[in-house]
Amino acid sequence: xxxxxxxxxxxxxxxxxxxxxxxxxxxxxxxxxxxxxxxxxxxxxxxxxxxxxxxxxxxxxxxxxxxxxxxxxxxxxxxxxxxxxxxxxxxxxxxxxxxxxxxxxxxxxxxxxxxxxxxxxxxxxxxxxxxxxxxxxxxxxxxxxxxxxxxxxxxxxxxxxxxxxxxxxxxxxxxxxxxxxxxxxxxxxxxxxxxxxxxxxxxxxxxxxxxxxxxxxxxxxxxxxxxxxxxxxxxxxxxxxxxxxxxxxxxxxxxxxxxxxxxxxxxxxxxxxxxxxxxxxxxxxxxxxxxxxxxxxxxxxxxxxxxxxxxxxxxxxxxxxxxxxxxxxxxxxxxxxxxxxxxxxxxxxxxxxxxxxxxxxxxxxxxxxxxxxxxxxxxxxxxxxxxxxxxxxxxxxxxxxxxxxxxxxxxxxxxxxxxxxxxxxxxxxxxxxxxxxxxxxxxxxxxxxxxxxxxxxxxxxxxxxxxxxxxxxxxxxxxxxxxxxxxxxxxxxxxxxxxxxxxxxxxxxxxxxxxxxxxxxxxxxxxxxxxxxxxxxxxxxxxxxxxxxxxxxxxxxxxxxxxxxxxxxxxxxxxxxxx
DNA sequence: GCCGTTTTCGGCCCGACTGTTTTCAGTCG
Numbered sequence: 029x030x031x032x033x034x035x036x037x038x039x040x041x042x043x044x045x046x047x048x049x050x051x052x053x054x055x056x057x058x059x060x061x062x063x064x065x066x067x068x069x070x071x072x073x074x075x076x077x078x079x080x081x082x083x084x085x086x087x088x089x090x091x092x093x094x095x096x097x098x099x100x101x102x103x104x105x106x107x108x109x110x111x112x113x114x115x116x117x118x119x120x121x122x123x124x125x126x127x128x129x130x131x132x133x134x135x136x137x138x139x140x141x142x143x144x145x146x147x148x149x150x151x152x153x154x155x156x157x158x159x160x161x162x163x164x165x166x167x168x169x170x171x172x173x174x175x176x177x178x179x180x181x182x183x184x185x186x187x188x189x190x191x192x193x194x195x196x197x198x199x200x201x202x203x204x205x206x207x208x209x210x211x212x213x214x215x216x217x218x219x220x221x222x223x224x225x226x227x228x229x230x231x232x233x234x235x236x237x238x239x240x241x242x243x244x245x246x247x248x249x250x251x252x253x254x255x256x257x258x259x260x261x262x263x264x265x266x267x268x269x270x271x272x273x274x275x276x277x278x279x280x281x282x283x284x285x286x287x288x289x290x291x292x293x294x295x296x297x298x299x300x301x302x303x304x305x306x307x308x309x310x311x312x313x314x315x316x317x318x319x320x321x322x323x324x325x326x327x328x329x330x331x332x333x334x335x336x337x338x339x340x341x342x343x344x345x346x347x348x349x350x351x352x353x354x355x356x357x358x359x360x361x362x363x364x365x366x367x368x369x370x371x372x373x374x375x376x377x378x379x380x381x382x383x384x385x386x387x388x389x390x391x392x393x394x395x396x397x398x399x400x401x402x403x404x405x406x407x408x409x410x411x412x413x414x415x416x417x418x419x420x421x422x423x424x425x426x427x428x429x430x431x432x433x434x435x436x437x438x439x440x441x442x443x444x445x446x447x448x449x450x451x452x453x454x455x456x457x458x459x460x461x462x463x464x465x466x467x468x469x470x471x472x473x474x475x476x477x478x479x480x481x482x483x484x485x486x487x488x489x490x491x492x493x494x495x496x497x498x499x500x501x502x503x504x505x506x507x508x509x510x511x512x513x514x515x516x517x518x519x520x521x522x523x524x525x526x527x528x529x530x531x532x533x534x535x536x537x538x539x540x541x542x543x544x545x546x547x548x549x550x551x552x553x554x555x556x557x558x559x560x561x562x563x564x565x566x567x568x569x570x571x572x573x574x575x576x577x578x579x580x581x582x583x584x585x586x587x588x589x590x591x592x593x594x595x596x597x598x599x600x601x602x603x604x605x606x607x
Numbered sequence: 608g609c610c611g612t613t614t615t616c617g618g619c620c621c622g623a624c625t626g627t628t629t630t631c632a633g634t635c636g
Contacts, residue, residue, distance in 0.1 A: 045608095052619060056608040090609050128625085130634050163627055171626090377620090377636070410620045472636095473623070 029100055030248065031071050033265060035061040037100065037109060038093065040120050044112040046131040056093075062379070063088035064097075066564060072101050119145040126175035127508065128168070136161060150176050178510070185223035186268050187506060189536020189573060192217065194248060194266060195227055202272070205242050207234035210280055214287035220340040220576035222506055222539050227270035228287050236274035243272045279311045281324035286310035292344035293337075300332045300348075308332075340576045359579040360558075360588050365571050367396035367590045367597055369466065369497060369559040370445065370531065375420055376401040376410050379564040382420075382427060382440065388565030390438050396594040398443040398466045398559075399424060400499075405447045405455040405473070414460040417444060421463060439594045441465040445499055450474050452488025454495075461494040465598065468531070470499035471512065479513035486514060487522040496601050497557055498523060499531045500540040508537070516545055517552075524554040527604035529589055532581070534574025535561040546581025555604060556583060557590045 042057030063086050064071055074082045075098065083094035099106035116138055122145055123134045137143040140161055141152050149172065152158055158169040195213050202211045208231055212218070215228035233239050240260050244252050253261040253269065261271045275283050286294065286309065301308040306315050312322025313331055321327040326336045334351040338359065341347045350356045371385050372378035378385065382399060389397045401420065402411040412420065424440050431438055443466035447455040454461070454469060461467050469489045477485065489495060501519060502511035523530050530549050533540045538561060541549065549556060558574040560567050578588060585591045589600045 050608095053608055055619075059609080088609075092608055128634070132633055163632070165627060167626060405623080411622095476625095 035065040043131040047135040059088040060093045218339045229272045282312040282322040283310045285325045293342040364591045369398045369557045370561045371397045372563045392568035396439040398441040400443040400445040403446045448489040452485040467494045468497040475512045483515040490522045490526045490528045497529045500533045529555045532558045534570040543580035
């Protein structure tokens with residue numbers, strides 16, 4: 029059993045205790061689930077090495093949950109889970125995925141209407157049965173139906189952020205198979221799409237049988253869909269399908285090109301081949317029956333008169349024309365972010381201390397971070413007020429003195445993620461904002477405003493002379509929450525006018541601004557920052573997702589302020605205000 | 608059920624918002 033599955037069961041335990049009105053256990057299980065999810069090693073590995081004691085030592089996991097995990101690893105279940113599940117036998121994860129539905133409401137729906145899953149829920153809602161329940165009404169019934177519809181739209185797609193670690197593990201495993209030469213994942217994963225449908229892995233190897241055997245017997249495999257000499261397909265426990273294809277060396281580049289897509293891009297590229305009287309398929313570029321390119325992608329694009337096009341750009345939105353003219357811009361390189369502009373700590377809803385986050389950032393190759401804990405009115409995170417910010421500022425000064433020497437000048441900057449209130453004002457007083465290095469603002473409430481109201485609200489905040497960055501400008505959460513209604517073009521123009529940088533948030537479930545908005549911002553001459561929205565030390569790894577998004581938005585290094593060293597970054601940020 | 612430079616027992620992050628209600632439970636993150 030893998031960490032994700034253990035975490036899922038622990039999370040479910042928490043929800044079931046919540047339905048039972050048990051105190052404190054829900055939070056304890058929730059925390060334990062998070063702890064397991066964030067482990068950098070497999071829990072089963074940990075258990076194998078150090079037994080139950082090793083599990084107990086994980087912060088957030090004590091003797092009771094360690095015993096549950098032990099049982100999970102040994103038998104796949106444990107008694108308390110079985111007992112609770114029997115009481116309320118519903119597909120909890122499925123039902124609470126509906127926006128606005130939580131464990132308590134699920135309990136009522138089961139007790140009163142015997143609703144066990146999404147199908148039951150939809151049927152009952154459509155029949156008007158839900159509005160008759162106590163504490164439910166027409167509005168909640170409508171909201172449930174809207175929630176189901178939204179879920180259905182995003183169904184079958186997975187966040188790249190959740191899939192990529194699995195992909196890397198599988199790639200590593202295949203690389204170790206004797207006789208294997210090259211391993212790469214194509215498709216939407218290689219294109220760094222926000223969400224992906226399945227995993228396409230390409231392998232060159234002398235003995236395909238060995239690859240297929242390893243691939244179809246991996247621990248992640250739930251079912252084998254197909255197994256042949258050159259192609260196999262499996263369903264993974266994460267409910268995502270994965271294909272592997274074994275190819276001859278001379279076709280590797282052609283297959284990579286063919287399976288990386290997207291469809292529109294491939295059609296355009298193949299049209300160019302046809303115009304030249306050639307044929308392009310997954311085995312190569314052919315003149316008649318003669319293979320003229322196929323070993324690498326570069327030689328295929330070159331033969332077709334194109335610059336090599338980075339995978340994340342292959343969306344048929346101008347990249348082919350630019351590549352034909354040799355005029356692809358110098359996209360912001362991966363790994364070029366020097367400082368992270370959005371970092372939450374345990375002062376609010378982050379999981380680690382300022383020091384831990386700084387050290388993790390330094391290990392990730394960064395030179396500075398901006399601490400941007402939430403402010404006052406975001407009470408659920410324990411948002412900081414002016415006094416809290418002042419105390420945190422002192423702490424940061426102290427840490428900079430200590431760490432500066434030890435860490436070769438690594439800098440921690442003072443910042444905040446200040447709430448934009450309903451009327452566009454900020455929830456922190458001006459004199460406190462003046463003491464910060466970086467003031468970022470964002471919307472966390474009143475998502476239901478009209479487009480005009482929301483746009484005016486945000487622009488009023490941008491006009492505030494202390495504001496440097498607008499965080500997650502559209503508020504979307506991929507697959508879970510639609511963006512709020514806002515005229516993003518107007519916001520971009522206002523950001524440029526008032527000297528505010530726009531965030532390209534790298535968190536795999538936000539990616540906000542999204543690629544098309546980034547391109548609008550770049551074209552409008554507004555400046556950007558790419559940051560991770562880190563809430564725990566491992567989150568600095570998200571930066572690649574944001575950089576990929578920025579590349580797809582045609583951003584170059586100069587468009588992104590935090591590609592600069594700390595002094596230049598601060599100077600550039602201030603410079604925006606003076607223009 | 609977890610945790611400990613206030614505690615091995617007694618605390619557990621605090622409040623806004625929504626939709627349902629005539630005073631509040633549930634969700635959000």
